[in-house]
Amino acid sequence: MASKYVSLQNLKFTLNRVHQAHEMSHYEYFKDYDEDAINMMIDAAKQFSDTYLFPFYEDMDRNEPELEDGVVKVHHSVKPLLEAMAEGGYIGAGAPAEYGGMQMPSALSVALGFIMSAANNGAMGFSGLTAGAANLILTFAKEEYKEKYIPNMFAGKWQGTMVLTEPQAGSSLSDITTTAKPIGDGKYRLTGQKIFISGGDYDAVENIIHLVLARVEGAPKGTKGISLFIVPKYRIEENGDFTFNDVTPAGIYHKLGQKGTPAMHLMFGENDDCEGYLVGEENKGLSYMFQLMNEARILVGLGGCAIASAAYYASLEYANERPQGRRLNDKDPDQPQTLIVNHPDVKRMLLLQKSIVEGGFSLVAECAKYWDYTRVLEGEEKEKYELLLEILTPVVKTYPSEMGIVSVSNGLQVLGGSGFCKDFPLENYYRDIRIYPLYEGTTGIQSMDLLGRKVTMKQGKAVKYLFAEVNKDIEAAKTYPELSKYVKILEEKLQVLQSVTMKLIGIAMKGNIELFLSDANLYMEFFGTIAVAWQWLKQATTAKQILLTENPQGEDLKFYESKIHTMKFFFAYEVPKTLGLAQRLMDDEVLTIATEREVAV
Numbered sequence: 001m002a003s004k005y006v007s008l009q010n011l012k013f014t015l016n017r018v019h020q021a022h023e024m025s026h027y028e029y030f031k032d033y034d035e036d037a038i039n040m041m042i043d044a045a046k047q048f049s050d051t052y053l054f055p056f057y058e059d060m061d062r063n064e065p066e067l068e069d070g071v072v073k074v075h076h077s078v079k080p081l082l083e084a085m086a087e088g089g090y091i092g093a094g095a096p097a098e099y100g101g102m103q104m105p106s107a108l109s110v111a112l113g114f115i116m117s118a119a120n121n122g123a124m125g126f127s128g129l130t131a132g133a134a135n136l137i138l139t140f141a142k143e144e145y146k147e148k149y150i151p152n153m154f155a156g157k158w159q160g161t162m163v164l165t166e167p168q169a170g171s172s173l174s175d176i177t178t179t180a181k182p183i184g185d186g187k188y189r190l191t192g193q194k195i196f197i198s199g200g201d202y203d204a205v206e207n208i209i210h211l212v213l214a215r216v217e218g219a220p221k222g223t224k225g226i227s228l229f230i231v232p233k234y235r236i237e238e239n240g241d242f243t244f245n246d247v248t249p250a251g252i253y254h255k256l257g258q259k260g261t262p263a264m265h266l267m268f269g270e271n272d273d274c275e276g277y278l279v280g281e282e283n284k285g286l287s288y289m290f291q292l293m294n295e296a297r298i299l300v301g302l303g304g305c306a307i308a309s310a311a312y313y314a315s316l317e318y319a320n321e322r323p324q325g326r327r328l329n330d331k332d333p334d335q336p337q338t339l340i341v342n343h344p345d346v347k348r349m350l351l352l353q354k355s356i357v358e359g360g361f362s363l364v365a366e367c368a369k370y371w372d373y374t375r376v377l378e379g380e381e382k383e384k385y386e387l388l389l390e391i392l393t394p395v396v397k398t399y400p401s402e403m404g405i406v407s408v409s410n411g412l413q414v415l416g417g418s419g420f421c422k423d424f425p426l427e428n429y430y431r432d433i434r435i436y437p438l439y440e441g442t443t444g445i446q447s448m449d450l451l452g453r454k455v456t457m458k459q460g461k462a463v464k465y466l467f468a469e470v471n472k473d474i475e476a477a478k479t480y481p482e483l484s485k486y487v488k489i490l491e492e493k494l495q496v497l498q499s500v501t502m503k504l505i506g507i508a509m510k511g512n513i514e515l516f517l518s519d520a521n522l523y524m525e526f527f528g529t530i531a532v533a534w535q536w537l538k539q540a541t542t543a544k545q546i547l548l549t550e551n552p553q554g555e556d557l558k559f560y561e562s563k564i565h566t567m568k569f570f571f572a573y574e575v576p577k578t579l580g581l582a583q584r585l586m587d588d589e590v591l592t593i594a595t596e597r598e599v600a601v
């Protein structure tokens with residue numbers, strides 16, 4: 001294994017200096033999280049990850065769980081991990097103190113999540129899912145259920161899951177058929193099957209609390225007839241005894257990556273004895289689940305950059321140790337070989353990796369801060385941050401997932417043939433990251449959400465707020481002449497984004513929605529690259545200001561200079577790719593829409 005998987009200096013810089021995360025401590029709700037507390041918690045999370053997560057990464061991959069005699073045995077490290085997670089307060093980190101949480105701002109919890117996911121991304125799934133499910137219960141369920149389920153979930157004794165997907169309903173949740181029949185007293189009897197349920201069953205916890213989407217008998221068709229239920233694996237009787245609740249594991253999936261986290265095929269109510277408890281009101285389940293999904297989408301983006309971070313440091317370490325060939329202007333065979341880090345193509349791959357990791361994380365931190373504002377502000381200001389979050393959520397889910405794959409792939413390439421072999425972790429990172437553009441809504445679905453809903457919502461109000469945010473940072477960058485070239489490029493790109501968007505909306509206004517959304521995926525790539533360019537300019541502005549006013553020396557000086565260099569790399573190598581994307585998006589030729597006279601693909 002490589003020795004380094006994350007840069008704490010980068011996390012602290014991004015949080016404290018670029019995004020001023022400590023400003024959240026001015027609000028009563030987050031008052032405990034000043035800069036010292038943030039730094040302390042980042043250091044503690046690294047120590048935690050070095051102990052409970054990183055050492056087991058490879059072994060969890062090599063020893064995947066199996067379903068045997070109805071039991072899923074997970075890796076021996078999972079139980080102590082969950083206990084330690086609970087003890088450190090990590091599972092309930094974001095929840096209110098009155099329910100045993102730490103009221104931690106998301107702007108900090110994403111940094112802790114980044115460290116832990118970089119250390120062992122699959123293992124993080126267990127606690128992440130429990131935290132998400134618990135937050136859903138806290139926000140929408142009645143008090144009785146909060147008291148019944150939350151303490152043991154935060155204690156790491158009970159696993160939480162999100163249970164949406166069915167064989168015929170993956171991206172299309174409106175086709176869910178799992179049925180719930182009312183049996184009185186807020187209870188329902190559930191029947192149906194669900195697939196791909198992460199953490200859906202295993203032996204290291206006492207109970208599993210499923211949050212299940214199902215349709216109450218007679219409910220309207222489509223998304224308007226979906227309700228949300230708490231469905232425990234074991235019902236808890238009045239005296240505290242457990243009764244099996246007829247949720248049966250029918251199979252376990254054998255996956256490309258994240259092998260340590262079981263994804264289960266589950267049967268609900270095979271013996272007509274599966275009780276579910278309604279969360280909130282009937283038929284509003286999907287809107288409640290969206291809270292969990294939106295949180296989860298930011299965390300997926302976070303996980304994408306975190307794996308790419310671990311891969312980057314493994315590649316960098318290798319490139320600094322592997323001698324091969326000589327520099328092109330100095331081919332004397334009597335001279336020793338040079339290290340591969342000195343070859344321009346290897347340097348390009350490393351800079352690409354770094355630019356995706358640090359640019360992507362900065363976008364995650366921006367969204368996390370918006371998320372925090374939605375929790376402490378009211379009225380118009382709250383609406384502003386809600387809309388900013390709405391428009392950026394599909395982007396922050398997708399850019400680090402898709403470009404994380406590119407980043408890790410380049411990282412694997414840096415190792416040459418060794419990258420393809422199990423002696424180095426790159427092949428593992430490469431397999432693990434491949435799931436990110438698939439779950440929590442595929443890239444195709446996220447892209448249609450961005451262009452089809454978010455860009456047009458409230459007559460483009462979210463876009464206007466976003467442009468205002470970007471322009472604010474452009475104005476700050478104008479203070480420094482060295483950045484003026486990049487300011488100009490970003491200003492131009494914003495204009496092109498506007499033209500492309502107006503052209504596509506023109507198609508939508510003519511009613512051809514299929515044509516409007518046919519290249520939404522390319523629009524996402526275009527939009528995401530510009531969003532990350534914004535984050536790079538913002539980071540470079542902060543670095544420049546520190547270089548000019550704080551006279552950093554040694555490693556610190558290198559760090560800030562590298563920030564500006566990597567920003568230049570992103571603008572020189574990645575931003576120009578938007579030209580081709582814009583050209584295609586403005587082109588009227590139609591090649592992918594199914595017609596009566598079908599062309600074979």
Ligand SMILES: Cc1cc2nc3c(=O)[nH]c(=O)nc-3n(C[C@H](O)[C@H](O)[C@H](O)COP(=O)(O)OP(=O)(O)OC[C@H]3O[C@@H](n4cnc5c(N)ncnc54)[C@H](O)[C@@H]3O)c2cc1C
Nearest residue numbers: 162163164165170171196197198263439440441442444445
């Ligand atoms: C490891 C793993 C863990 C998972 N964990 C969970 C979990 O915990 N809980 C849970 O509920 N689910 C989970 N899932 C399921 C996951 O969310 C779905 O696999 C995902 O939403 C895609 O659904 P699908 O597989 O049915 O693909 P499909 O919906 O069949 O999509 C196939 C392809 O068609 C495209 N497509 C589909 N519809 C459209 C459309 N209308 N327009 C354009 N393109 C479209 C998609 O983008 C995709 O490229 C998990 C999946 C995996 C693999």
